[in-house]
Amino acid sequence: MIDVLYFAWVRERIGQPKETVETGATTVAELVEELKAREERYALAFSDLSALRVAVDQELADFDAPLQGAREVAFFPPMTGG
Amino acid sequence: MGVRVQQEPFDFAAEAEAFAAGRTDMGAIVTFTGVVRDTSGTLDHMLIEHYPGMTESAIGGMVEEARRRWSLGDCLVIHRYGRLAPGERIMMVATAAPHRADAFAAAEFLMDYLKSRAPFWKKELTASGAEWVAAKDEDEEALKRW
Numbered sequence: 001m002i003d004v005l006y007f008a009w010v011r012e013r014i015g016q017p018k019e020t021v022e023t024g025a026t027t028v029a030e031l032v033e034e035l036k037a038r039e040e041r042y043a044l045a046f047s048d049l050s051a052l053r054v055a056v057d058q059e060l061a062d063f064d065a066p067l068q069g070a071r072e073v074a075f076f077p078p079m080t081g082g
Numbered sequence: 083m084g085v086r087v088q089q090e091p092f093d094f095a096a097e098a099e100a101f102a103a104g105r106t107d108m109g110a111i112v113t114f115t116g117v118v119r120d121t122s123g124t125l126d127h128m129l130i131e132h133y134p135g136m137t138e139s140a141i142g143g144m145v146e147e148a149r150r151r152w153s154l155g156d157c158l159v160i161h162r163y164g165r166l167a168p169g170e171r172i173m174m175v176a177t178a179a180p181h182r183a184d185a186f187a188a189a190e191f192l193m194d195y196l197k198s199r200a201p202f203w204k205k206e207l208t209a210s211g212a213e214w215v216a217a218k219d220e221d222e223e224a225l226k227r228w
Contacts, residue, residue, distance in 0.1 A: 008131055008203035009214050058136035060199070074133060074201075078217035081161065081202035082116055082173060082193060 002067065004031070006045075007076035010052065013045040028054050028073060029063045045075075053078055083149075083157050085141045087132065089164040094171055101158050101176045108155040110182035112189045114175045120168040124208040130163040130172070133201035137161070144195045148177075151191070152184040159192060163202065191228055197221045 005018050025031035032049070035042040046052070049063060055074045056065050067073070086092075094115050102111045118128050145157050154177055161173040175192045179185035196202075204215040 005133070007133060007201070008205070011131075055133070055136060055201070058133070058139055060140075074136070076133070076201065077203065077214065078222075079198055079201050080204045080215045080217050081200035082197035082221075 002031075002070060003072045004035075005072065005074040007074065009077055010045050010075050014041055023067075025067055027063070027067060028056065028061065028065050031067060031073060032063065051077060083145060084159070085138055085145060086158075086160045087134075087137050087141070088160065088162055091162070091170065092160050092174065094174055097158070097160065097174060098176060101156065101178065105155060105178060108178040108180060110179050110185040112175075112177050112179075112182070112185040114189050114193060116172045116174070116193075118166045118168050118170050118172055122208060124210065125168050126207050126209065127168075128166045129205040129207065130166060131203045131205070132161075132163045136201050140200050141196070144192055144199070147195075148188040148191055152179060152188045153181070154179050154184060154188055157188065157192075159196070161196065161200065161202065194221075194224045194228065198225060 001020055002023055003018060003020050006014050011017050023031055023034055025034055032046050036046050053076055054061050054063060056070050057072050098113045141159050145159060148154060148157060156178040158176040166172060175189050177185045177188045198217065198221045206213050206215060
């Protein structure tokens with residue numbers, strides 16, 4: 001079980017801010033593939049990974065980052081703070 | 083040292099005054115504040131979303147890194163989220179150092195990192211609709227100088 005969070009337009013495209021998923025994915029990329037296979041809205045949100053950033057347990061990570069022991073994964077567009 | 087992520091407005095003058103007060107060992111205080119800008123002339127307001135928890139830890143990490151790189155006596159970052167109208171202050175950074183070079187450099191470093199590494203997302207609501215603000219290549223490029 002892992003909490004998956006979405007922010008900004010990723011949240012809007014997927015239609016929810018957070019969900020808990022049962023997954024056997026060992027990397028972020030595998031989790032993305034599982035989500036994309038679920039429904040069109042996920043496939044749409046994850047169609048261009050270069051437009052997305054990911055955080056594992058609230059730390060920026062790469063899509064090939066391992067998920068062993070991770071509790072929370074978040075997907076979002078490049079940040080626009082300041 | 084302080085990091086505050088808040089919805090409500092902050093009083094820039096009062097924050098700067100409180101930050102500068104009571105130190106006799108710091109020769110330089112640099113303050114910066116960012117303001118909601120209406121670039122199109124049609125901006126009604128801006129909505130800023132953030133990632134509670136990660137926002138505070140990411141900014142905390144930036145402050146720690148700034149302290150490693152420069153001789154700083156104190157450092158303050160305030161960043162707002164939620165609904166902001168044009169002209170409202172979004173955020174502020176204050177740095178105190180014995181000498182001004184460190185205070186300026188640390189403030190610029192924090193600003194550059196806040197732009198692209200703090201989990202905030204801005205959405206602009208104008209007369210013609212709502213649009214997420216896209217990250218700029220030059221903001222990403224700006225990190226390379228550090």
